[in-house]
Amino acid sequence: MKRYILKRILLSIVILFFVSMVIYGIMRSIPTSFVEHKAMERAQLPGAKSYTEWLRILNEQYGMGGNVVTGFFSWISKIATGNFGDSWKFTIPVTEKFSRVIWDSFWLAFTTLILRVVIAIPLGILSARKQYSTTDYAITIFALIGISLPTFFFATLMKLFFSVHLGWLDLFGKVGRNYLTLDSLGQALDVAKHYIMPVMTLTIVSVGDLMRYTRTNMLEVLNSDFIRTARAKGLPERTVINKHAFRNTLIPVVTIIGGTLPSLFGGAMITETLFQIPGIGYTSYLAILEGDIPFTMFYLMFIAVLTLMGTLIADILYAVVDPRVRIA
């Protein structure tokens, strides 16, 4: 198992190299250029140098003089020494900005994950046990609505309902206007209150697929021979479902959840933007808009690392829950 994990990690490094190559190429090719934008701005100031002059100067300052290939290699050689550079937009080191905003995203995603698991798995099992019943159809319709409709739709509905009509929650933002006057407990509660709508939005859209997945797997397991064996032993239905069937349903479900663990740090770009939660998603959205190459590269590479970690964790968890795939 150790050798397997080591092999996977070494392979990941190769994959990351090519991923970075592709995204750097894309970043350099998109029409939004931070340098050109800045040059345009400077050139329009009264008594300024011409646009081309500014462009030359800024290109030199930001190290964008060469072509894509030389740019990529100079970027990656810096990365190799652990230096991710300064963010152009935020004018502080990329890693510093990142560590300031990541925890907002994490707590948002973590709460969502817990709610998602707590809601989706029992509903999926219930739905499978009562296949084709009214309960099953009701749960399925609920799940499909969640899967099909986009986050901004639910976010808007919720804002209309909870903020405009009822006035219980603020429309957006992470803290209320009297945040600074509160004590530390009050501050925590204030943030929690502002998290309610984003978490609900994210939960509604993510609960459906896990629930459907649980249902499908549970149905498959419930029809297998060993469930009949368990019943033939005289075990109560509760034990049959919660022990024999559930443990087998868990195999694919755990891999799915395990695979999503790293994405807890990935941020929810749309939801964070809609509610203006200053997490990693919202921050990178601002960075991408202005063509901030160091920050965007860092964010996209970070997402790539998370994805690779996700699959690795999923594979390791597979071995944990299913003795058949344990590698000697």
Place this chain on the structure above:
Amino acid sequence: MSKKTNAAGYISAKESRRISKQNRKITGELEKRRERKNVPLADYTTQMRNPDNIVEFDDLHTYFFTDIGTVKAVDGVSFDIPRGKTVGVVGESGCGKSVTSLSLMQLVQRPQGQIISGSIRFSGDGGVLDIAQTPTEVMRKIRGREISMIFQEPMTSLNPVFRVGMQVDEVIALHNRAMSKDQVKQRTIEMLETVGIANSNGVYRMYPHELSGGMRQRVMIAMALALSPKLIIADEPTTALDVTIQAQILELLYSLKEKINSSIMLITHDLGVIAEMADFVVVMYSGRVVEKGTVREVFKNPSHPYTIGLLNSRPVVNQQVERLYSIPGKVPNPINMPNYCYFRDRCELSLPACAGLYPPEYRLSDTHVVNCYRCAHAVKEETPHD
């Protein structure tokens, strides 16, 4: 039943919806009846017709309500399993052998599968019960302890994520609350040794995928026999195993059965197995019993054309044949069966009388019963004995 059903058996979506709606209504009512609480004991206790029997199937009907129509998987099956004897149930795939045994365990896939009528009388520790009416709670105490089952697929019948020992422990501990963990484990290891597993301590800690098919079937047998049940249902226990292991497993099953003096209901389509193991034979065809009797009677004097066909289609040692005999035609579609002899269309010996209703039972001897008009004359000669 429906005008729109065409020859190929396809039905329109509208028809299918109508059927599934009707099915839900029927199964819903049956489920409600099954799930009611506090069923009075009198509702499911009964008397055996013959106290020497352990199980009596009496006109059992188990139907499956599918979206394309009702499948009469078991349609009026009656036979007895005497105490300490082995009853072999033969028939081709889909003739209802397994469903009969699953009905006895109340393991038919619900809610589609339902026992519609008839009774299964079982003489257990808690008196004589009619399993067709017994509530699930009571049934649970019988499963595994008084009636246990060995399935045909040892590869998939053990739970892949639990250790073998734990799975055997589970059934012992479940029905013996007083036993300590160590006692249970000791009993499991003892059982594993009894079924011929040499490295019982090692196997106790193994997962099912680490064992071969024959070993897994041994584990299944250990699990089934751990509580010395009164009746063992062996549903094609050797079908998935290779020939050399088959004989070992059957031998083992037989010797253990003798040891704990239980009855076996042996389901198979291997006539050789029946000849060797069984005392009585029940031949099933399309959800009905067509012939039953002692092994000697059925093998020496097969009287139903289907039984004759079955016996003709088996290879005989020291006899060269170009092609083995096979019964012409195929099994009829189990949906919407007409009320005439189901074997009529494949029968090479049919009589004018076969055009009529389903043939009644004709008794050739005390134990030998045939559902065929060809035996209509025989019964008259034999009647004085009865």
